[in-house]
Amino acid sequence: MNRSITFTDLYNSLKFTAAMTVLFAASFLVTSICILSYIKSSQEKELVEYVEEIKGLYIEDGYESVLHEFDLEEQPIWDRVESIERLVDHEFIFALVDRGVLLVGSKLEFSSNTEPEWSSFDLKSEHDFQLLTLSIALTEDVSLSIAQPLSYEYMFSKQLLWQASLIGVVLIAFILFFIRLLFNYRRRLEIQTLMTQLDEVSRSPDSVRLSCEVNDSVLHDLTASVNLMLDKVSKLHGTTKTMSVGIAHDLKTPLSRVANRLQSMAQDVGDDIAITSHIGHATKDLHSVISTFNNLVRLNSIESGKHKQNFQLINLSELINDLTLSYEPVFEDSGRVLSHSTVDCVCCFGDKDLLNQLLCNLLENALEYSNEGSHVWIRLQSHTNCALLQVGDNGPGIDKEDQPYIFDRFYRADLGRTKPGNGLGLSIVKAICDVHGASLVLLPDQSGAVFNIEVPISNQ
Amino acid sequence: MNVLFVEDDLEIASFIKKGLAQYGDSVKHVSTAQEGLIQASSSDFDVIIFDRLLPGMDGLDAVKVLRASGVATPIIMLTALGDTSDRVSGLDAGADDYLVKPFEFSELYARLKALTRRKPLTVQSVSLTLGELVVERTSRKVTRAGQIIELNTKEYQILEYLMQSPGQLVTKTMLLEKVWGFNFDPKTSLVQTHVSRLRNKVDKPFSFELIKTVRGSGYIISDE
CATH class of the missing domain: 3.30.450 (Beta-Lactamase)
Incomplete structure (x- = not known):
């Protein structure tokens, strides 16, 4: 320095x-x-x-x-x-x-x-x-x-004023010059200190942060902004790490099974019935791998915002009524009840396919995680500037410690991965809400899992 | 079927060629978009399979060129890009269908069959008949052996779609796309549930089944 x-x-x-x-x-x-x-x-x-x-x-x-x-x-x-x-x-x-x-x-x-x-x-x-x-x-x-x-x-x-002005200006110039010199010098030293700290941050970005010792509000603000940015980058970095671990974990299991099946097939050459069974199982495992990748591609595509170019006026009430009619038999067959109440002609600007998927994912989540005999509902209400869409169930709900993470990619409350799925369903729901400018919350202190979505409505 | 197949990945090409040969269809395979364009405009094919990502030219542009030059042969696009917006751009370019890699051969074959059959169906038949099953398309009335069968909207749409391709495989994905308009795959048994209810009404009260399940692939309607 x-x-x-x-x-x-x-x-x-x-x-x-x-x-x-x-x-x-x-x-x-x-x-x-x-x-x-x-x-x-x-x-x-x-x-x-x-x-x-x-x-x-x-x-x-x-x-x-x-x-x-x-x-x-x-x-x-x-x-x-x-x-x-x-x-x-x-x-x-x-x-x-x-x-x-x-x-x-x-x-x-x-x-x-x-x-x-x-x-x-x-x-x-x-x-x-x-x-x-x-x-x-x-x-x-x-x-x-x-x-x-x-x-x-x-x-x-006249004479007095000219002389006083001349002396005054020269004196002020000198004083200002030295004060500024001192200020510049101290600020440069502090910026160099921050640069040294940044060098340390680059070595351990998750733990080290900048600290500004001098009493300079601009530098303090700058330090705070850089620290905030570092926190966000760290969080993203963490998400990527979690995601990589999630992908590795979720793909390793089915791929290992396929590897085992191939070994078994080598052992069972000649036994057509066994071979057919191995092929069937291996195909099923590979389907789950492909489905995970498809969901990841879909998630990234939604987050990229390119669907916005296909946005059009969608009648949310109609979409919900149609979807409920389709899902009622599915719920009925699984021993659950699906009901819906909607106000007519609530329209929003969006992508029909994505909005369908948003509801499907929430309904499937309810189907997967609620108990037999549960009641699952969809409600659509119209407010001044938005529509309130609620999808809820009276099942066991989501544990408090899991609640903050349910929209994270590959997060599954069910650590043993006993239920089907890849931990991307709710991440996709969140991404669809974001691309539509809708807010998504899981209501706290409910007996089941109740999701509230506020969708900006179009009055056209 | 006389198929033109434009694909630069030789492994996929050999997989598809083998599959089509098993069904006795003839395939002309080329590896570049340029060759594909020459073949498509000089010979008469029943259907063209066009890969989206080809060396030197986007399959999407090739399809646009073909359509602009007046080639009306049905085209199915294959792609590793698998999303609604890509699908929409593929269909906008003039393709008739869009299939995301990896896919099962039966899925591709069912779609090829559906595309090649489309020509006579462009003239909307007022009623569809299969043995004793009759679907009146204007009144949406369904009867089997003279007995009226009450179906809800989705069940009717599934039956109507199946009846358009008697004897041919209709996959779950095709039903999701055509009946529900979904370009994603819901995890649950949405299609199975509705088909099962449809069968309860169309088949169960009668002596033999018209709708048959092809395990892991889809459904076929036939009176044989």
């Missing part, structure tokens, strides 16, 4: 820092622009108030009082150069005009808008700057125009 900081750690941290720095710089810029605009608008407001005050003074005491207010003892006439000097010194300039004749103030021409207005003033030197101008009529003939450069407050704030 590489415990030193790598180029990738640095590169990744740098990428993150660059993105975050741009974000911070942009936010600083926006904040500065807002503050400076606010200062500018305050200056406008102050100028408007000041000009109103001047107007009052003029109306009361004439323009001498205005000059006094402006701290001017003489009656200055500033030419262009003097005006610009004042502006450069951050002094304001004004022009008091009586019917187009300049009484006092600047000869410089500037805007005479009655609303405060900012304009860029071109001095053809390095002192180009923005001027706030405002004009007001003092009397009918006399008007006053004032031009102010940007306030000291504005200039100071």
Whole structure:
């Protein structure tokens, strides 16, 4: 495991820092622009108030009082150069005009808008700057125009904000870079630890699991997901193992018998009656092997979902009624009673052959595992979005410890395998339910085996 | 019967050829789909047995080609793929029957016989008669020696199917397919139970049996 900081750690941290720095710089810029605009608008407001005050003074005491207010003892006439000097010194300039004749103030021409207005003033030197101008009529003939450069407050704030932003952005970039570097480094170490653990898992996938020591929710979630996946894969692996053992067990017995029959046939050559009997028995044993394989092929084919392409609208009520009529004599002959109750015209979307097999397998299961004299029933009820199909019997039922495994392939509660069958019947039932989107449960705490199937119905 | 047999597995081919020869039928065996197509379109056969998995060409496609070129000879497909959806695709392609390996020779032979007999039966006979047994197909009335026999739906369907092939073997699988529409084999004695009840009604009250059991294979109806 590489415990030193790598180029990738640095590169990744740098990428993150660059993105975050741009974000911070942009936010600083926006904040500065807002503050400076606010200062500018305050200056406008102050100028408007000041000009109103001047107007009052003029109306009361004439323009001498205005000059006094402006701290001017003489009656200055500033030419262009003097005006610009004042502006450069951050002094304001004004022009008091009586019917187009300049009484006092600047000869410089500037805007005479009655609303405060900012304009860029071109001095053809390095002192180009923005001027706030405002004009007001003092009397009918006399008007006053004032031009102010940007306030000291504005200039100071601007400089301060730029410097603070620059220092702030650089500082934040550094801090972020180091935090991210540390984070990347620690996460890489933890991922490398997980990779080492995964290597161990690959050696014993059923027992070893990942564990995440660091306080990182993403890695914790990832670890939990991987462990969940490993559990599922282990379970599948277990099923495959059980299945292989089941196949071996279920096939070994009939095949051994066939082998014995062949040996007996070799011994009985010439005895036609014995040979015929051996052939009959061997054929029967091979049939059971072939039947197991056929069921396995059928099960895999159902699970592959390819039957879905043949799905059509099926009248479940009719299908159940037909099947019950067919099976009633079979149950009767075996000393059991089969009854059914169905509501009419319950339809679902499915494969008729598979639905027939679903019912046949459940009925045969009931026939096989219930006692003589038992009552077996099929019920079909219609609910809002589904049909409830129940197949049950009042036989001895299924032992509690066997119940969780009855849908597993090759699982047989009857370990001695004294009854016919290959432990695939209920697995096929489960697969048929799955392919139809139906839920299948064995009802707990019943006197017999009662299966409930909820089939999604079609209202077409 | 004059049979064309397209099969690349020589062991199965020899097993079938031997079986057909025992019944006195003539067999032309070829191992590739191409040869099968040439033979099927150039000579007149009563029935064609086509294996599904052939080298170089799917038997399913070969059957489609044959049907497209107007060959109407009955075809039975043999396959190791044994499921309803495969069966459906086989029948959709134009095959008349579909049999899953491994199978018993008697099963194949019964199906071949059923296929070759089909031609005259396409004209639906209004009634089927076998000795003193008469099945009226429109009214579903069954009489033996003038005596009316009441049958339920399944019993009637079984009898009707048997009566279409008098003297010929009808297997349990054929009955499951034709009467119940099942493409799977229920473990229980569903067919046996219904045939037994049918015999109780058709044979038991009378002097001799019309429906005979061929042990391990199926049933034959005949008045001999």
